[in-house]
Amino acid sequence: xxxxxxxxxxxEGKVEGAIELVLSLEDKKERFNMLCYIIEExxxxxxxxxxxxxxxxxxxxxxxxxxxxxxxxxxxxxxxxAGADESERYMRGxxxxxxxxxxxxxxxxxxxxxxxxxxxxxxxxxxxxxxxIALETLRSLKLPYSMGIQKLKELADLLVETGDYLSESxxxxxxxxxxxxxxxxxxxxxxxxxxxxxxxxxxxxxxxxLAVVKALETGDMERAxxxxxxxxxxxxxxxxxxxxxxxxxxxxxxxxxxxISDAFDAILREKIKPADTExxxxxxxxxxxxxxxxxxxxxxxxxxxxxxxxxxxxxxLALARRGERGKALNIALGISNDRLREETLRRLEGDxxxx
Numbered sequence: 001x002x003x004x005x006x007x008x009x010x011x012e013g014k015v016e017g018a019i020e021l022v023l024s025l026e027d028k029k030e031r032f033n034m035l036c037y038i039i040e041e042x043x044x045x046x047x048x049x050x051x052x053x054x055x056x057x058x059x060x061x062x063x064x065x066x067x068x069x070x071x072x073x074x075x076x077x078x079x080x081x082a083g084a085d086e087s088e089r090y091m092r093g094x095x096x097x098x099x100x101x102x103x104x105x106x107x108x109x110x111x112x113x114x115x116x117x118x119x120x121x122x123x124x125x126x127x128x129x130x131x132x133i134a135l136e137t138l139r140s141l142k143l144p145y146s147m148g149i150q151k152l153k154e155l156a157d158l159l160v161e162t163g164d165y166l167s168e169s170x171x172x173x174x175x176x177x178x179x180x181x182x183x184x185x186x187x188x189x190x191x192x193x194x195x196x197x198x199x200x201x202x203x204x205x206x207x208x209x210l211a212v213v214k215a216l217e218t219g220d221m222e223r224a225x226x227x228x229x230x231x232x233x234x235x236x237x238x239x240x241x242x243x244x245x246x247x248x249x250x251x252x253x254x255x256x257x258x259x260i261s262d263a264f265d266a267i268l269r270e271k272i273k274p275a276d277t278e279x280x281x282x283x284x285x286x287x288x289x290x291x292x293x294x295x296x297x298x299x300x301x302x303x304x305x306x307x308x309x310x311x312x313x314x315x316x317l318a319l320a321r322r323g324e325r326g327k328a329l330n331i332a333l334g335i336s337n338d339r340l341r342e343e344t345l346r347r348l349e350g351d352x353x354x355x
Contacts, residue, residue: 002021002025002030002034003034003037005018005021006018006021006022006034006037006038006041007041009021010038010041010042015038015042015049016049018038019035019038019049019051019052022034022035022038023051023055028059028062028063029067029071031055031059032056032059032060032063032071032074033074035052035055035056035059036056036074036075036077036078037078038052039052039075039078039079039081039082039084040078040081040082042082043081043082043083044082044083044084046082046084047084056075059071060072060075065101065103065106065110066098066101066106066109066110066113068097069094069095069097069098069101069110069111069113069114070094070110070113070114070117072090072091072093072094072097072114073090073091073094073113073114073116073117073118074117075090076088076089076090076091076093076094076117076121077117077120077121080121087121091114091117091118091121091123094114094117095111095114095130097110098110098111098113098114098130099111104137104140104141105138105141105143105151107137108134108135108137108138108141108151108155109134109151111130111131111133111134111137112130112131112134112155112158113158114130115127115128115129115130115131115134115162116158116161116162116165118130119162119165119166119170119174120162120165120166124166124168124170124173124174125170127162127174128173128174128177131155131159131174131177132177134155135152135155135177135181138151138152138155139152149185152181152184152185153181153182153185153187155181156177156178156181156182156185156190157178159174159175159177159178159181160174160175160178160194160197162174163175163178163197164197167229167230168205168230169201169202169205169230171197171201171230172197172198172201172202175194175197175198175201176194176198178190178194179191179194179195179198182194200223200226200227200230201230203227204227204228204229204230204231205230208231208235209231209235209238209239209242209278211227212224212227212228212231212239212242212243213242215227216242216243216246221243221246224239224243224246225243227239228240228243233266233272234272234273234274234275234278235274235278237263237266237267237272237273237274238274238275238278238279238282240259240260240262240263241259241260241263241274241278241282241298242282243256243259244256244257244259244260244263245282245285245286245289247259248289248291249289260291260294264294264297267297267301268297268301273301276302276303276304276307279298279299279301279302280298280302280307280311282298283295283298283299283311284311284314286298287311287314287315287318290318290322292315292318292319292322295311295314295315296312296315296331298311299311299312299315305336305337306336306337306340308336309335309336309337309340309341310337310340312331312332312334312335312340312344313332313335313340313343313344315331316328316329316331316332316335316344316348317344317347317348319331320347320348325348328348329345329348332344332345332348333345
């Protein structure tokens with residue numbers, strides 16, 4: 001709820017109001033986290049509001065031990081998201097704070113928390129290094145049996161949380177280490193879950209959008225959606241279009257149209273476009289199921305105008321068969337390839353109703 005309120009205020013241009021709302025929070029840790037969130041939402045513009053960093057520095061002065069180390073790592077990550085150069089400096093400070101903690105149990109927990117934020121900043125290799133140090137430190141302690149089990153499980157759970165946050169192949173490194181810990185704790189079901197997560201990442205990174213298509217062909221929508229996470233932005237849009245097609249033919253057109261809307265927003269506004277072959281494939285499928293307007297958008301997004309002309313021809317003829325001859329004629333006249341334009345116009349002048 002708080003996040004929604006802050007996001008709404010920022011999008012309305014009421015940044016000062018969002019800051020005031022956060023400063024009114026009594027819980028210091030929540031206040032700190034919300035200020036970091038505001039930095040992420042504002043991006044480089046956060047520097048225009050010095051009250052944010054003033055309060056953050058004040059709160060960091062109140063934090064001690066693991067809380068201070070985690071706070072600095074959280075701030076480093078938020079600054080990294082905002083594109084600020086200071087992110088590296090704060091992350092170095094977080095590592096130093098964690099290493100300087102005398103109590104080995106607290107030191108282990110602090111290093112693990114810092115490592116999680118490092119991974120989110122694209123520093124997977126460094127993050128695994130510090131996670132391993134945290135694990136070695138924890139295993140070296142002579143803790144009561146139940147506490148030792150609990151702390152190891154908490155570390156494994158944090159590794160999973162970190163891996164789940166990532167959308168690249170490096171996520172498997174965190175799942176492997178978590179699996180090792182779960183196996184050592186005789187938690188076979190949790191270890192098996194890690195194997196399943198690793199398979200998802202490997203399939204996505206090796207087969208790309210083909211992995212999504214294969215999952216859809218077997219009717220495994222949940223798997224298809226899980227695979228999408230590890231694709232590039234362009235591949236993700238292509239996969240969303242594939243999923244939308246599958247939803248339409250399985251009587252879930254309402255959800256399909258929502259996915260298509262998201263995909264079109266990315267293509268038209270954010271200029272994230274799949275390859276022409278992917279656009280062509282999806283457009284042909286949309287024509288087959290009667291989504292002609294949607295196929296038209298995809299044709300317009302293609303770089304190869306000759307290939308787009310082939311699509312426009314098919315869309316125009318499909319519209320004519322549906323009785324929308326005026327719209328079909330307008331589309332035919334807009335075909336850039338001279339030969340295909342003339343061919344389409346000749347077809348429209350004839351009887352296309354039987355085709």
